[in-house]
Amino acid sequence: MHLLNRRHGKAALAAAAAGALALTAACSDGGDDTEGTSADGKIQLTVSTFNTFGYVQAGFEEAYESTHENIDVVFEGDGVGFDAEYRPNLETSLETGSGFGDVVAMDEQATPQLFSNPDYWYDLGAYESRSADYTENTWNLGHTAEGTLVGFGTDIGGMAMCYRSDLFAAAGLPTDREEVAAAWSTWDGFKALAQQYVDADTGTAFLDNGTQIQNVLLSQFAGNGDGEMYVDDDGNLTLDSAAATQSIDLVLELIEMGAVGNYPSWGEEWNAAMAEGGYAVMPCPGWMATAVIEPTSGPDNTGKWDMAAAPGVAGNWGGSFLAVPAAGPHPEEAAELASWLTEPEQQIAVFEAVGNFPSSPAAQADPRVADFTSDYFNGAPVGQILSASIQSFPALKYSYFHPPVKGAVETTINGIVDGSVPAADAKSTIQSAAEEAVALAGEGL
Numbered sequence: 001m002h003l004l005n006r007r008h009g010k011a012a013l014a015a016a017a018a019g020a021l022a023l024t025a026a027c028s029d030g031g032d033d034t035e036g037t038s039a040d041g042k043i044q045l046t047v048s049t050f051n052t053f054g055y056v057q058a059g060f061e062e063a064y065e066s067t068h069e070n071i072d073v074v075f076e077g078d079g080v081g082f083d084a085e086y087r088p089n090l091e092t093s094l095e096t097g098s099g100f101g102d103v104v105a106m107d108e109q110a111t112p113q114l115f116s117n118p119d120y121w122y123d124l125g126a127y128e129s130r131s132a133d134y135t136e137n138t139w140n141l142g143h144t145a146e147g148t149l150v151g152f153g154t155d156i157g158g159m160a161m162c163y164r165s166d167l168f169a170a171a172g173l174p175t176d177r178e179e180v181a182a183a184w185s186t187w188d189g190f191k192a193l194a195q196q197y198v199d200a201d202t203g204t205a206f207l208d209n210g211t212q213i214q215n216v217l218l219s220q221f222a223g224n225g226d227g228e229m230y231v232d233d234d235g236n237l238t239l240d241s242a243a244a245t246q247s248i249d250l251v252l253e254l255i256e257m258g259a260v261g262n263y264p265s266w267g268e269e270w271n272a273a274m275a276e277g278g279y280a281v282m283p284c285p286g287w288m289a290t291a292v293i294e295p296t297s298g299p300d301n302t303g304k305w306d307m308a309a310a311p312g313v314a315g316n317w318g319g320s321f322l323a324v325p326a327a328g329p330h331p332e333e334a335a336e337l338a339s340w341l342t343e344p345e346q347q348i349a350v351f352e353a354v355g356n357f358p359s360s361p362a363a364q365a366d367p368r369v370a371d372f373t374s375d376y377f378n379g380a381p382v383g384q385i386l387s388a389s390i391q392s393f394p395a396l397k398y399s400y401f402h403p404p405v406k407g408a409v410e411t412t413i414n415g416i417v418d419g420s421v422p423a424a425d426a427k428s429t430i431q432s433a434a435e436e437a438v439a440l441a442g443e444g445l
Helices: 010-017 060-067 082-096 108-114 125-133 136-141 165-170 177-183 187-200 210-223 242-256 268-276 286-297 331-341 344-354 361-365 382-389 402-418 423-441
Strands: 043-048 071-076 103-107 151-156 161-164 205-207 279-283 305-308 319-323
Touching (some): 043 331, 082 103, 108 319, 108 402, 125 331, 136 151, 161 286, 165 279, 177 305, 187 205, 205 210, 210 402, 268 279, 268 286, 279 286, 286 382, 361 382, 402 423
Parallel strands (some): 043 103
Antiparallel strands (some): 161 305
């Protein structure tokens, strides 16, 4: 994970990002009159994203250009990882004033870091009326600490559990999603089901890894509590918060019982085991189900995966925002595009194209979302399950320091699973790694 800090000068940052995604097509590099203009004289607006935002799949380039004849839209970044590739390059681009898209995407948890310097972002105050499209929490996350609107919410994760019904059957567990949801309606029930799976000795893991489930636990416990997680805005660690303590302790229990697989997220082994049935359960917010599990597992596994409500039901994992760098050549036009891309109707179109769950309540309530069922996930009522998980979920307290500390915690959890970190040293290792992460993170962009 790339951390903003005093030990990394701009030259080092640029070198670190040299092999990452080049956010290039229409960028700011110093005032050329033709900058941001296509060969035919149109204003060229590049939208830089990561993972799968669905804009290409939903046909937004043609749709927007059909009503904006002077605009040429370019989408880039599908399939690029956020932490490892996208964010380091975006941070470097903002610091050097060159290389960013006209509209840039970012993960929800990174907004306190990336919005920490308001000078980098175009003021979207002309769109304050769009507050009606969002919950208070999502709307507030799009503002700087000074209260300036700089980002529009796109999708939100919601929370569910995806499971392999064929592997559950092999282990003698229930396979019907309602029975599964009832069996693990509490986390104690989840542990009991995990133990049954381990005892069945199928040769496969119950869970893919420890970090995925810990993300779910942390956000759920924090959202149903005081919102505190790992660290506050001043860099003071809050690892003794109820959410951090309970989530880490539960994961350690699952590891000890042998229910956690050694398949770190996003790696080749994780992908292969997803397709080959190496593990039976993985948390799946909306973006995980359709944009990750379905294409990675492939058509041969259609109907083998299913989706059920998560233990405890309420919770959210994930979400994204669009923002406009102030130094871009056409920030006003870029802001209009960013607003259009995140309107409820476009959020619905993205959901239909790639499954990213809308952050707009109006879009969530639309029958195209609320009544959606997935053939890939054995006819699961995806819209209902995800919507139910976020109906009354308080705001989480993401601080500027959250991403680096989150990385430190997850690295330790992976180490416990692979044996490089003794389980007895879990808490002390997390503490020291988190302290180092805060020290490195510095004071921001």
